[in-house]
Amino acid sequence: MPGPIQSLSRAAAIMRLLAGGERRLGLSEVATALDLAKGTAHGILRTLQQEGFVEQDPESGKYQLGAELLRLGQSYLDVHELRARALVWADDLARASGETVYLGVLHQRGVLIVHHVFRPDDTRQVLEVGSMQPLHSTALGKVLLAYDPVARGELGEGPFESYTPRTLTEAADVDAEAALTRERGWADAVEETWEGVASIGALIQDRRRNPVGAVCISGAVERVCEDGFVKPSLVASVRSAARAISRDLGAGRF
Amino acid sequence: MPGPIQSLSRAAAIMRLLAGGERRLGLSEVATALDLAKGTAHGILRTLQQEGFVEQDPESGKYQLGAELLRLGQSYLDVHELRARALVWADDLARASGETVYLGVLHQRGVLIVHHVFRPDDTRQVLEVGSMQPLHSTALGKVLLAYDPVARGELGEGPFESYTPRTLTEAADVDAEAALTRERGWADAVEETWEGVASIGALIQDRRRNPVGAVCISGAVERVCEDGFVKPSLVASVRSAARAISRDLGAGRF
DNA sequence: CACTGCGGTCGACATTGTCGACCGCCTGTC
DNA sequence: GACAGGCGGTCGACAATGTCGACCGCAGTG
Numbered sequence: 001m002p003g004p005i006q007s008l009s010r011a012a013a014i015m016r017l018l019a020g021g022e023r024r025l026g027l028s029e030v031a032t033a034l035d036l037a038k039g040t041a042h043g044i045l046r047t048l049q050q051e052g053f054v055e056q057d058p059e060s061g062k063y064q065l066g067a068e069l070l071r072l073g074q075s076y077l078d079v080h081e082l083r084a085r086a087l088v089w090a091d092d093l094a095r096a097s098g099e100t101v102y103l104g105v106l107h108q109r110g111v112l113i114v115h116h117v118f119r120p121d122d123t124r125q126v127l128e129v130g131s132m133q134p135l136h137s138t139a140l141g142k143v144l145l146a147y148d149p150v151a152r153g154e155l156g157e158g159p160f161e162s163y164t165p166r167t168l169t170e171a172a173d174v175d176a177e178a179a180l181t182r183e184r185g186w187a188d189a190v191e192e193t194w195e196g197v198a199s200i201g202a203l204i205q206d207r208r209r210n211p212v213g214a215v216c217i218s219g220a221v222e223r224v225c226e227d228g229f230v231k232p233s234l235v236a237s238v239r240s241a242a243r244a245i246s247r248d249l250g251a252g253r254f
Numbered sequence: 255m256p257g258p259i260q261s262l263s264r265a266a267a268i269m270r271l272l273a274g275g276e277r278r279l280g281l282s283e284v285a286t287a288l289d290l291a292k293g294t295a296h297g298i299l300r301t302l303q304q305e306g307f308v309e310q311d312p313e314s315g316k317y318q319l320g321a322e323l324l325r326l327g328q329s330y331l332d333v334h335e336l337r338a339r340a341l342v343w344a345d346d347l348a349r350a351s352g353e354t355v356y357l358g359v360l361h362q363r364g365v366l367i368v369h370h371v372f373r374p375d376d377t378r379q380v381l382e383v384g385s386m387q388p389l390h391s392t393a394l395g396k397v398l399l400a401y402d403p404v405a406r407g408e409l410g411e412g413p414f415e416s417y418t419p420r421t422l423t424e425a426a427d428v429d430a431e432a433a434l435t436r437e438r439g440w441a442d443a444v445e446e447t448w449e450g451v452a453s454i455g456a457l458i459q460d461r462r463r464n465p466v467g468a469v470c471i472s473g474a475v476e477r478v479c480e481d482g483f484v485k486p487s488l489v490a491s492v493r494s495a496a497r498a499i500s501r502d503l504g505a506g507r508f
Numbered sequence: 509c510a511c512t513g514c515g516g517t518c519g520a521c522a523t524t525g526t527c528g529a530c531c532g533c534c535t536g537t538c
Numbered sequence: 539g540a541c542a543g544g545c546g547g548t549c550g551a552c553a554a555t556g557t558c559g560a561c562c563g564c565a566g567t568g
Contacts, residue, residue, distance in 0.1 A: 002517080004301040005556065007261050007525065012305035012322075019329035027546055037527040042547065044525095047258040051266035052362060059462075061546060065330040067361040068266075070368065073327025074384025075273035076319040091378075107321040108306065114324065124345075127381070130328025256548080259525065261556065281515055291558040296516065298556095315515060510568090517562075524555070531548075537541085 010036065011044050015053060015065065024062040073130060082204065082213050083114045085248040090117045090215065093241040097234055099219035100125070101241075103204075104133065104140040105212065109154045111140045119219065134193060136160045136174050137167045139201030142187035143214040146178040147203050167192045186239055188230045191221060198224035200235055202242035207250025215242050264290065265298050269307060269319060278316040327384060336458065336467050337368045339502040344371045344469065347495040351488055353473035354379070355495075356453075358387065358394040359466065363408045365394045373473065388447060390414045390428050391421045393455030396441035397468035400432040401457050421446045440493055442484045445475060452478035454489055456496035461504025469496050 013034055018025060025033070031041040045063055048054035052068030077083060086103050094101045094117040103115035110132040118125045135141035135155050144151040158171035168174050181187040190198040201216030217224070217238055224230055267288050272279060279287070285295040299317055302308035306322030331337060340357050348355045348371040357369035364386040372379045389395035389409050398405040412425035422428050435441040444452040455470030471478070471492055478484055 002297070002300075004304050005261055005297055006554090007259055007556090008265055008298065008301040009305060011262055011265075012307065015326055019326050023329070023333040028544075038546080039527050039548080040525075043256070043259055044262065046256075046547095047262040050258050051263060053266065064333055065326060067330065067359065067366050067368075069323060069330045070327040070384045071361065071366060071386065072269055072273050072319060073324040073330075075277070076321065076323045076327075077384070079277040079318055105321065107325065112321050112325060114321075127383075129381075130324045130331070132325065260523090261525090282513075292515080293517080293558050294556075300516095512565105512567085514565080515563095518558105518560090520559100521557090522555105523557080524553105526552090526554080527549105528551100529549090532546095534543105534545075536543085538539105 007044060010034070010040070011048055011053075014041070014044055014048065015069070018054065018063065018065050024057065024060075024064045026060075026062050030063065077114060077129070080114055082206075082245075082249065086115060086204070086215065086245045089241045089244045089248070090115055093215070093217060093237060094118070094120055096237050097217045097219075099217040099224065099234070102128065102133075102140060102199075102216050102218060104144075104214055104216070106144050106148055106151050106154070107132070109156075110135055111138060111144060111214070114213070134161065134163070136169075137163055137189060137192040139187045139189040139199035139216040139218070140214045142174075142177055142181055142189060143201045143203050143216075144211065145174065146181035146187065147211040152178070163193045164191050164195055166190065186235055188235075190225060190230065196221055198230060200224065200230050200238045202239045203246075204242050204249070205246045212249065215245060261298060264288070264294070265302055265307075268295070268298055268302065269323070272308065272317060272319050278311065278314075278318045280314075280316050284317065331368060331383070334368055336460075336499070336503065340369060340458070340469065340499045343495045343498045343502070344369055347469070347471060347491060348372070348374055350491050351471045351473075353471040353478065353488070356382065356387075356394060356470050356472060357458075358398075358468055358470070360398050360402055360405045360408070361386070363410075364389055365392060365398060365468070368467070388415065388417070390423075391417055391443060391446040393441045393443040393453035393470040393472070394468045396428075396431055396435055396443060397455045397457050397470075398465065399428065400435035400441065401465040406432070417447045418445050418449055420444065440489055442489075444479060444484065450475055452484060454478070454484050454492045456493045457500075458496050458503070459500045466503065469499060 014030055017033055027042055031038045045054055049056060053066045054063050055066040056063050090101045090103060100119045101117040102113050104111040104113050113128045113131050116128045133140060135145055135151060159169040162169050168177060186200060186202045188200050197218060198221045199216045199218040201214045203211055204213045204215060206212045217234060268284055271287055281292060281296055285292045299308055303310055307320045308317050309320040310317050344355045344357060354373045355371040356367050358365040358367050367382045367385050370382045387394060389399055389405060413423040416423050422431060440456045442454050452475045453470045453472040455468045457465055458467045458469060460466045
């Protein structure tokens, strides 16, 4: 198997670097961070700029991600079959549960949100499509870990990052949680990534029964939980939506 | 000035091809469409796949855009200064006008929507962030054409595409409309791109008075227009929002 | 069974991408 | 004001790579 094309891999690394914390970087910073010669980094940045994937601030000379990524990202969503088939079911789930609904797929070492239905109320909400969630501490992530061996491989060994006092950080605990998820067919995450937030997620499969994603509801602990546990009626709603989406993707009757 | 890096330009062309009409293409289709050798196309696709920019359906062998584009597209939005500063003003404009609000920037030969506030009602709406609008027939596009010479250059010579009977298709008419926009400081588009839809847009400038984008409201003709013209109160609201956003970007008092 | 076209691999080699050396400009320091 | 340092950027030699024609196995069709 031949290796990757070096300049493409380097370009991808530059774009990922620009997507990271600092977000605007100079030529020399990019070259140093990726251990490239300045002429090399410049050649790649110049071409990425010509193609719209990178922009350069004319005043500071700093580089940042470009608009073509947004456009192609939207095109990715347009053609995403799972998302297309889930749209209506996700709306229904938001209405039935009164909570925010997320649709996520495994991407690199986390869960990529590909669809987001706002909670049907008047509160201000921020669209999460395109953002990543951790695998070990979210309902979506736990579902993918339970059913997708690739996800488990991506997670690696612990200890994992602790976001709240309730986050599971040991691999053994995360694996036990995955076994529980498989046993009962759904996952929950109560204040494990964000304080005050609880979620319930379930698996989506394609017509070959391969895991292709997960759907979840997410909301305030006070609404999602009762007597210390997530509400069974919400669990039922999430699982029902997951089954409906799976059927639309061609998975047979369960 | 040296040319672009060939393999990067080719990779960009492949991704744009996959973003086009058909959206899922086989190796040979990609090679033929871009006049590349199959080995060349395969090498590029293999690397794009490894980096997450392209995915291959294991059953059909077809290639499509990958999830990393969505993630980087979202990162582009996160760092987009114009959008960050416009968020609150856009929300205010949606509330004040009762209509959908779009924020757009010039990108290649059109307007890229970088922010979208839903009309504050219960109707089902589709998020347009990441989509492109034409330059010659939308309020956002007309504003950019009026103030941004780069936009005018990207538009080229007519005749332009006619979307409705009211679309301006001759370059002279579009230029006259741009002059009118400069004269009165705002643009409108009444059923020029979509039947039954009217929009009002105004320019956003940065601290050096460079045009950096435009904001508009968009809604049903029956609500946006009165006696055959767009409502003056809505024009005032859009212009006010545009000035506020420009000030936040450092443009001085007008 | 033969044919066609698919995705994919391989290796020779021509072309390109790489990178060290150098440039002008800007900023900070003395 | 002079100087040093570091910036973005260019240039051209050349080593390394990306290109592509030839070929492969497989699946679908007649």
